[in-house]
Amino acid sequence: MSVRTRRLxxxxxxxxxxxxxxxxxxxxxxxxxxxLAGQAGAANTSLKSAAEAKGVYFGTALTQSxxxxxxxxxxxSSQFDMVTPGNEMKWxxxxxxxxxxxxxxxxxxxxxxxxxxxxVRGHNLVWHSQLPSWVSSLPANQVQxxxxxxxxxxxxxxxxxxxxxxxVNEPFNDxxxxxxxxxxxxxxxxxxxxxxxxxxxxDPNAKLYLNDxxxxxxxxxxNAMYSLVQSLKSQGVPIDGVGFESHFILGQVPTTMAANMQxxxxxxxxxxxxxxxxxxxxxASSANLAQQASDFATVVNDCLTVSGCVGVSxxxxxxxxxxxxxxxSGYGAxxxxxxxxxxxxAYNAVVAxxxxxxSTSSPTPTPSASASPSASPSPSATGAAxxxxxxxxxxxxxxxxxxxxxxxxxxxxxxxxWSLRFTLPTGQTVTSAWNTTITPATGPVxxxxxxxxxxxxxxxxxxxxxxxxxxxxxxxPGSFTLNGSTCSRG
Ligand code: G3I
Numbered sequence: 180m181s182v183r184t185r186r187l188x189x190x191x192x193x194x195x196x197x198x199x200x201x202x203x204x205x206x207x208x209x210x211x212x213x214x215l216a217g218q219a220g221a222a223n224t225s226l227k228s229a230a231e232a233k234g235v236y237f238g239t240a241l242t243q244s245x246x247x248x249x250x251x252x253x254x255x256s257s258q259f260d261m262v263t264p265g266n267e268m269k270w271x272x273x274x275x276x277x278x279x280x281x282x283x284x285x286x287x288x289x290x291x292x293x294x295x296x297x298x299v300r301g302h303n304l305v306w307h308s309q310l311p312s313w314v315s316s317l318p319a320n321q322v323q324x325x326x327x328x329x330x331x332x333x334x335x336x337x338x339x340x341x342x343x344x345x346x347v348n349e350p351f352n353d354x355x356x357x358x359x360x361x362x363x364x365x366x367x368x369x370x371x372x373x374x375x376x377x378x379x380x381x382d383p384n385a386k387l388y389l390n391d392x393x394x395x396x397x398x399x400x401x402n403a404m405y406s407l408v409q410s411l412k413s414q415g416v417p418i419d420g421v422g423f424e425s426h427f428i429l430g431q432v433p434t435t436m437a438a439n440m441q442x443x444x445x446x447x448x449x450x451x452x453x454x455x456x457x458x459x460x461x462x463a464s465s466a467n468l469a470q471q472a473s474d475f476a477t478v479v480n481d482c483l484t485v486s487g488c489v490g491v492s493x494x495x496x497x498x499x500x501x502x503x504x505x506x507x508s509g510y511g512a513x514x515x516x517x518x519x520x521x522x523x524x525a526y527n528a529v530v531a532x533x534x535x536x537x538s539t540s541s542p543t544p545t546p547s548a549s550a551s552p553s554a555s556p557s558p559s560a561t562g563a564a565x566x567x568x569x570x571x572x573x574x575x576x577x578x579x580x581x582x583x584x585x586x587x588x589x590x591x592x593x594x595x596x597w598s599l600r601f602t603l604p605t606g607q608t609v610t611s612a613w614n615t616t617i618t619p620a621t622g623p624v625x626x627x628x629x630x631x632x633x634x635x636x637x638x639x640x641x642x643x644x645x646x647x648x649x650x651x652x653x654x655x656p657g658s659f660t661l662n663g664s665t666c667s668r669g
Contacts, residue, residue, distance in 0.1 A: 227260035229535030238492030256295035301341035306348035307360035322365035334381035343386035355403030379417035390422030396433025422453035444487030456513035472528035567666040575653035606650030
């Protein structure tokens with residue numbers, strides 16, 4: 180089964196807002212029915228198809244070296260519909276010496292994106308970082324010409340090939356003052372309007388963005404960005420959007436994010452989450468991953484509730500590609516995919532937030548208040564499960580699939596140790612699993628708990644999953660038994 184990208188003409192804002200408010204309650208049962216019934220539902224469980232059904236995109240950053248990793252590109256092309264080059268369109272790559280341009284690395288990303296049906300966010304034209312030293316050492320009276328020439332040459336090269344440009348990247352300090360970089364020093368605050376006008380002249384159809392970090396919530400920096408955008412709009416400067424990078428720390432998504440993005444949208448610009456990640460102090464516990472799932476879902480929901488939010492991009496495909504461990508010692512695990520490109524709980528939470536999952540609850544355990552581990556278990560509880568419920572969702576591509584299975588203890592006793600039995604449809608062969616071991620790889624299989632998720636208190640749920648090869652039948656198993664008892668579905 181292949182997952183086809185469905186292109187929507189434009190975000191349908193009113194419909195999207197309606198979806199956002201209704202999604203958590205009304206659609207779960209309907210979606211579960213669809214997903215269990217056939218292919219249309221299965222297609223909705225990729226990030227991009229679920230996002231597109233909401234009128235938004237779901238993107239990732241990719242670097243040139245990523246393109247030679249076939250596991251990575253298979254996830255990228257099946258899950259994401261927007262690409263931001265991680266480094267390849269920055270000034271130090273594209274114009275390493277004055278007037279000498281190198282677009283080969285960026286071109287490779289564009290070619291990959293085009294061949295995979297993905298659009299491209301151009302990143303970036305003017306930034307204080309990854310700036311070659313010849314620019315920063317120019318005499319002040321030559322900086323404007325160098326900046327305009329760089330913008331014109333690069334934006335012309337990629338004309339018609341990029342959806343948008345981050346024209347000026349990270350212009351502000353955290354206190355809301357403009358960064359005293361070479362551009363500001365030479366031209367004052369007017370360099371921003373000049374950069375936008377120059378980019379617009381080169382590629383009138385590209386959406387032109389200002390992009391920054393720590394502007395996701397309402398604070399001094401976002402207030403300054405807001406005032407800048409308001410001023411640019413009032414002067415008729417071509418600006419189409421503001422990018423909220425969203426490099427978050429676990430549990431610290433600002434509560435004002437949706438309201439903050441909405442005030443920008445009210446100025447008449449689009450908004451986008453452009454570089455989402457959520458770093459965790461390593462090693463990441465299952466509770467950390469549950470919090471991360473909640474954080475990712477919050478960000479996606481924030482975008483869906485804002486009428487001008489056009490999409491969300493993660494910074495890198497998986498934890499192996501993330502800049503976080505290199506920049507923040509002791510931190511990592513910041514993306515939706517682990518180091519082996521297996522989806523983490525955050526992936527399930529995002530699919531669910533986008534309305535594409537059969538799961539009606541958080542994919543991570545939420546023990547009930549009454550379920551103290553010592554309250555009810557006894558040796559006889561082990562192996563004698565109470566009632567159980569299973570919700571599963573499948574995401575498939577040409578010859579592969581992932582399946583996530585959420586097991587809920589619907590009984591009144593704690594389950595201590597579990598085995599879930601089910602039969603894989605013909606042609607499916609498990610190649611890897613997460614939060615469980617599965618044996619054998621085909622036919623009737625047994626999925627067993629790992630050391631950290633064997634205890635399921637009454638009402639608690641755990642999500643496990645697997646990746647499999649498949650030969651055309653990517654349907655879910657017909658039934659599941661937990662410790663010998665048949666589970667209900669839903
Ligand atoms: O290319 C050199 C290589 O020759 C050398 O051997 C190696 C040794 O360190 O460095 C390589 O350059 C690195 C470059 O990425 C390409 O891999 C730089 O050291 C490294 O600092 C640079 O990091 C990039 C960072 O921007 C620079 O600020 C990250 O990959 C990139 O993901 C990151 O992206 C930024 C966004 O553009 C803007 N927002 C923040 C985001 C995260 O920092």
